[in-house]
Amino acid sequence: MRSPGPRKAQSVFDATLGLLTELGYDGLTIEGVAARSGVHKTTIYRWWPSKDALLGAALLDANLLELSVPDTGGIDDDLRSLVEQVLRLLTGKATGATVTAILGAATHRPALASLVTEFFAGRLARERIVFERAIARGELREGTDPGMIMDLLAGAIWLRVLARGETPRAGYVRSIVSLVLDGARP
């Protein structure tokens, strides 16, 4: 291999995500990544021209974007699976700190915000099939908006974990899925 970039990419990515979770986005620098990974600064800049480009590549590599699209044959279990994956993403040892650091920084960094926006759009595009199957089976009303249902369910997890500072108790995922499917009226 002639290029030093890809060969050393893994240690650069590890250093990037490690420093991000330890220091936050503002504390993350190419210099810091160079020091921790042992890869020279100019080499890093040759492959990733900016901090945001490097961060985007590191996130992609980390499979944070991974989503297993369920097909259990029923909308209740399919939704539970999707929501459990959101919960694991936000609370997992390996992913939780990274995701919260990025969401936090994205609120005042446009480049990072568009990365987050793309992530959510890509995820929703892959989730649509779950809703199409459920509508075809007669389990959801015609015209049900997948984005709205995922806003409610993923938003509830988000708000509880990030704003209320709680890890939802067992059964929480099942309860919010039932509430959105059956409604709160008697």
Place this chain on the structure above:
Amino acid sequence: MRSPGPRKAQSVFDATLGLLTELGYDGLTIEGVAARSGVHKTTIYRWWPSKDALLGAALLDANLLELSVPDTGGIDDDLRSLVEQVLRLLTGKATGATVTAILGAATHRPALASLVTEFFAGRLARERIVFERAIARGELREGTDPGMIMDLLAGAIWLRVLARGETPRAGYVRSIVSLVLDGARP
């Protein structure tokens, strides 16, 4: 008045929130607040011993915590009112930038995170009466969890504004309230 603190408090608070929205939490310093407000650093430190103490006081003063508890006589309109207030808080000219800066910084600042947690807990405590009235009127199932319904509705607004980077279209609030009340099944 003998104390310079309260007398000059307003200009200190204005400088604090202004710098927070312009520079983000990490860029906010007592020195910067002193320079912009014209109040001496040691005076600021005498009244607010830390950046987080100052920020907490400035937020309280800004009435970000304001909540008008609706009592329209019906749960549909009451919930719409509560959710519209979340939307205005997150997208308002005066409040949106402040709130997103704080939520962003809170993900890696424990002192700020507990401020956010308290804010959400206090808000939920004041919202409970809306749900008690609706259960008494027979509009919601006995045992309906107010926190869960507010997680879903406020979480959806949050996720759409902060993560998807969209301002919800007109009618969005009405649609998510109907969905949570009536459910998504046919």
